Amino acid sequence: MTEKAARPGVPRRTRADAQRNVEALLKAARTVFDTSGVNAPAKEITDLAGVGVGTLYRHFPLRSDLVKAVVESGIDACAAAGPQLSAVHEPGEALAEWLRQYTEFLGTKRGLAPALHSGDPAYEALPGHFLEKLGPVLTQLLDAAAAAGEVRDDVSTHDLLYAIANLCMPVPGQGPEYNQRMVALLIDGLRAPRQGGSSDSSSTDDGR
Template structure:
C-alpha cells in the first residue's frame, strides 16, 4: 500500500512532467508563430497554437524576451542534436551536407528569430554568441569527419564556412526565386575531393 510520502513523490514527478510537457508545447508553438508573424506576434496567437492558456505562458516565460530566448535556445539544441542522430547518409560528406541544409533551413525559415539574433534589445545581447558557441563545434566536427575520411578539403575553417552559408541565405528575403539550397550545394561541391574509393582505383 503506498504511503503518503510515496504518493507525494509520485505526484511531484507527475507535476514536473506536466511542466516540461507544457514548456515543450509552448516552445514549439511559439517557434511556429514566430515564423509566420515574427517575434512581436501577439501572445494570444501562441496560446491558440499551443492550446494552452495565457496564464500558463506567462508562468513559464514572464516576458516576451524570456520566450524569444527560450525558443531560440530550444531551436539551437534541436539543430545541434541533429548531428548526433544517425542521418540517412552513407558517408561523412553526406552527413555534412544533410546537416548544412538543416542549418540553412533554420536561417531561412526562422526569420523572426533572426531579428532577435541581430538585435541589441535588452535580453537578446548574448544570442549571437550562444548561436556561434552552440553550433560552430557541431559544424567543425562534421567538417573534420568528412575531411579525415578523404571526402573534403582539410583547409576549411568552420567559422568561415558558417559565414559563407549565412551569406548565401541572405538572398531569400530579397529575391523570391532565389534558390539557396542550390547555392549551398555549389559551396559544398567546392569542398569535395574525388571519392576515396574511386581515387584509390585510379591508375598510377
C-alpha cells in the same frame, strides 16, 4: 519539509499539465514567430497555445527565453548527425551533407532569423548557443575535409555556421529549396580550388 515524502501517494503530478503548456507554447511560438516575427505580441502566442499570458511569463519570463527555447529545440538532433555522416561518407561529402541538413534544420526556424539580426541585445546570446552545440561538430567535419584536401582551409567553422544561417533567411517568393540551392552554391565554392578572382583581382584585398 519531509511532508512530501510523508505522502507517497501524492506524487506531485500536476507537472503533466505544466509540461503540456510549455509544449503548446513552444509550438505556438514557432508558428507565430514564423507568421508575425519574434516580436509578435505575447497575446498572439498565448491565444494560439490556449493558455493565459501569465503562463507564458511563468515559463518564459523573458521574451528571449522563449526564443532561445525555440532555437534550441531540435538542435541536438542536428548536432548528432555529424559523427554519423563522418562514419559513412568521404570527408568532403560528409561535410557537404551535414551542411545540407543544417540548412534544412534552419528552414525549420525561419521566423527566427530576424531575431538573430535584430541587433536587440536580448538576443545576443543566441548565436552562442548555436556555436556551442554545433561548432564542435562542424569543426570536426571541416577539419577532416580540409585535411583530405577536399575543401579549402581558409574558412572557419564560425564563418560557415553564420554564412549559411544568413543564406537561410527567407526570401520573398521563395521557399526553403531556394535556400538549399544557394547553400549548395556556397558549398561548391568551398570545395572549389580557391580562385579569389582572376589575374587582377589577386591583388585585391578581398578581406581574407
